[in-house]
Structures are given as C-alpha cells and as structure tokens.
C-alpha cells in the first residue's frame with residue numbers, strides 16, 4: 001500500500017454552461033477528499049448527446065472564467081485538442097501518462113452519468129486508470145441489478161483514505177450539498193428572456209450576454 005499520496009481529480013462535463021451546481025460540488029470534493037486540485041474538463045464532441053448549441057471553445061472559456069479565482073479548481077482543455085468524439089477513457093489515458101503510475105487520480109461523475117456508464121467506450125478500463133467519485137443526489141438510487149450494480153459491488157468503498165493510499169481502482173460515493181441547478185434550466189431561462197443570475201458566476205453570465213449565447 002502506498003503512503004500519503006496527494007490525490008488529484010478531473011470532472012468531465014458538457015458545461016453548457018458551467019453553473020454553481022458544478023462549482024460548489026467541485027469545491028466540496030476538493031475539501032472532503034483533500035484533492036490537490038480538481039480540473040473541470042469540458043467535452044469537445046459529446047459521445048452521447050447532440051452537439052451543444054455553443055462551441056467547445058466558448059464552453060471552455062466559461063469554465064475558465066468560473067474557476068479563475070479558485071486555485072484548487074482548473075479547466076482542462078485536452079478534449080478540445082483531440083480529434084473525434086470526446087471519450088473519457090482516452091482523456092484518462094493521457095492524464096495517467098502525464099501524471100505517472102504513482103499518482104492518485106479520480107474521475108468525478110454525477111450519478112446520472114454513473115447510471116449509463118456501461119454504455120461508455122471501454123468503460124471497464126476506467127478503473128484501471130483512475131478512481132471514480134460519484135456525486136450522489138437526493139432521490140437517486142443505485143441500480144439493484146445488472147452490469148453497473150455488479151461493478152459497483154465489486155469496487156465500491158466508503159473509505160475516503162483510499163484516495164491517499166491507492167492510485168486507481170475504487171469507487172467512492174459522496175453526498176454533497178444538493179443544488180437544484182442544471183444547464184438546461186439556465187438555457188431555457190435565457191431563451192424565455194428571463195435571468196439566470198445567481199445560478200452561475202457573474203463573469204460567466206456577462207460572457208453569455210456579450211456573445212448573445214442561448215438566444
């Protein structure tokens with residue numbers, strides 16, 4: 001067993017746009033898990049949904065504005081630099097080769113993403129590259145049967161210390177402060193001519209207004 005690793009994390013999402021649900025969860029995870037940093041990683045070409053209505057460059061720019069005053073949060077642009085669909089396993093492979101085999105790396109996922117993870121490209125290799133930290137939400141249940149249930153049963157731990165002693169391979173579920181905010185709701189408010197102020201950072205809203213996004 002390794003002693004006292006300093007874990008780092010990566011939080012993938014479409015971030016269309018990034019909001020306080022993402023940001024508050026990211027900061028709480030940094031503190032609960034003792035992460036050196038957590039990088040929000042906007043996907044360029046989502047493998048699983050229609051192309052977002054604003055560009056990957058714009059979504060990454062909004063993430064950069066959102067994290068610029070918090071040193072523990074970063075924006076990771078690697079999926080913008082890669083051709084093709086933004087498969088998470090490819091990003092984890094890149095991160096693992098940059099960080100080296102001795103670093104503790106965690107992939108952060110919302111529970112909605114976890115439910116569908118068995119449809120992801122090479123999903124069973126994810127835990128060979130990183131731990132997975134799942135953000136639990138009120139009203140959400142684990143699957144009781146099927147491949148995701150079996151996978152959770154085989155790899156789940158309730159011990160946060162595992163992130164300081166192991167480099168990859170475990171699933172941790174964390175209940176964080178619930179914030180009922182979604183990017184869909186923010187886009188809908190903007191399209192309806194209503195304000196999403198206070199659901200997302202002011203510099204992100206300024207960027208949306210200046211670029212006339214989501215109209």
Ligand SMILES: Nc1ncnc2c1ncn2[C@@H]1O[C@H](COP(=O)(O)OP(=O)(O)OP(=O)(O)O)[C@@H](O)[C@H]1O
Pocket residue numbers: 012013014015016020021022025108109110111112113135179180181182183184185
């Ligand atoms: N309010 C929230 N609290 C905690 N996690 C969240 C919240 N909103 C989204 N997430 C998680 O953040 C990750 C990235 O989310 P995403 O960028 O798709 O945002 P979203 O608000 O769910 O977007 P959309 O409404 O467009 O589906 C997902 O794993 C999702 O589960």
Ligand SMILES: O=C(O)c1ccc[n+]([C@@H]2O[C@H](COP(=O)([O-])O)[C@@H](O)[C@H]2O)c1
Pocket residue numbers: 011012013014015041042043046047048049086087088089113119120121
């Ligand atoms: O790798 C895959 O096959 C894959 C399939 C679906 C989703 N993902 C990733 O899951 C993350 C959350 O996606 P979303 O739709 O909740 O924003 C985001 O980083 C996606 O790139 C990844």
